[in-house]
Amino acid sequence: MGGMSTATSHRPPPTAPATSRVPRPALDWRVRFALLSLVWGFSFLLIKVGTEAYAPFQVTFGRLLFGTAVLAVAMAVKRAKLPRGARTWGHLAVAAFFLNALPFSLFAYAELTIPSTLAGICNATSPLWGMALSLVALSEDRPTRRRVAGLGLGFIGVLTVLGAWQGFSGLDVTGTAMALLASLSYPIGWIYVRRTLAGRSESHLSLTGAQLFLATLQLAVVTPLFTTWPTAFPVVPLLAVIALGALGTGLAVLLQYGIVAEVGPTTGQMVTYFIPVIATAAGVTLLDEALTWNTPVGALIVLAGAALTQKTGTARQP
Numbered sequence: 001m002g003g004m005s006t007a008t009s010h011r012p013p014p015t016a017p018a019t020s021r022v023p024r025p026a027l028d029w030r031v032r033f034a035l036l037s038l039v040w041g042f043s044f045l046l047i048k049v050g051t052e053a054y055a056p057f058q059v060t061f062g063r064l065l066f067g068t069a070v071l072a073v074a075m076a077v078k079r080a081k082l083p084r085g086a087r088t089w090g091h092l093a094v095a096a097f098f099l100n101a102l103p104f105s106l107f108a109y110a111e112l113t114i115p116s117t118l119a120g121i122c123n124a125t126s127p128l129w130g131m132a133l134s135l136v137a138l139s140e141d142r143p144t145r146r147r148v149a150g151l152g153l154g155f156i157g158v159l160t161v162l163g164a165w166q167g168f169s170g171l172d173v174t175g176t177a178m179a180l181l182a183s184l185s186y187p188i189g190w191i192y193v194r195r196t197l198a199g200r201s202e203s204h205l206s207l208t209g210a211q212l213f214l215a216t217l218q219l220a221v222v223t224p225l226f227t228t229w230p231t232a233f234p235v236v237p238l239l240a241v242i243a244l245g246a247l248g249t250g251l252a253v254l255l256q257y258g259i260v261a262e263v264g265p266t267t268g269q270m271v272t273y274f275i276p277v278i279a280t281a282a283g284v285t286l287l288d289e290a291l292t293w294n295t296p297v298g299a300l301i302v303l304a305g306a307a308l309t310q311k312t313g314t315a316r317q318p
Helices: 029-050 056-078 086-110 116-123 126-137 145-162 173-196 204-226 235-263 265-273 275-286 294-309
Strands: none
Touching (some): 029 056, 029 086, 029 116, 029 235, 029 275, 086 173, 086 204, 116 294, 145 294, 235 265, 265 294, 275 294
16 A cells, blocks of 8 residues: 655555644544554455455456445545546546556555565555655655665665575566555655645545546456456455455545544654554464565565655655
């Protein structure tokens, strides 16, 4: 699923700065933070279960459909209006592709051949990709020794996870490459959003609801071209897809924005460091996925590198 520009995974970043103080929710933000970590951490397990019965594009389409439905209900309750202007919708369509349609599909395809634990760890490389890209694309992001060291450390962590000294033996190269490309897609989308949609007057909810709707339309076009209608609908994989969309996409977005609005993006982005831990624990305990020493050790090195690449002080939302 960063400022939030280096947050993880499975979610679209804020597309406009929070401009008003929101009422304090009844549920403490730490409880919501833990819930968000669990929801995103289990997303990789849900993808794996979903792809056992449905094609990857079908899993992604279902995820986006149910996620959009949750945001549509939230928008109706809060009477949030959709954005206006063809240019805004055009920018949102690009954001929908890079932040939702493409990475969600790549992770679904990747998990046909790689464990959910590895997919979750690959997702944690997004801050590293984001830092590298921002140095090129965003003039205000200047390299520092600390951030460059973090990038190098993260790269070493990735090589450790993949078992580079063994010649990557036993590793599905295509699936792993897809998962890494998915994690690269997020910062590309964040940078685009930061350049084109930052400072919009519309609410986070309005922009993200429209973004997920457009991503759903994109998958509605692509899915029939590459898949055939399922002949059966096994209950457990179907429930996994519904949970992936309603919880891992729809509810997660609402939780994330509430946390960011209350405690700021710097604290909110820390969810990045819990997701691969939960994804690994879920994959090993519930799916009996194998775990060798280099996977958790490499994951810790990746997370340490990602932490170093983050700016000190208060991060900005894109």
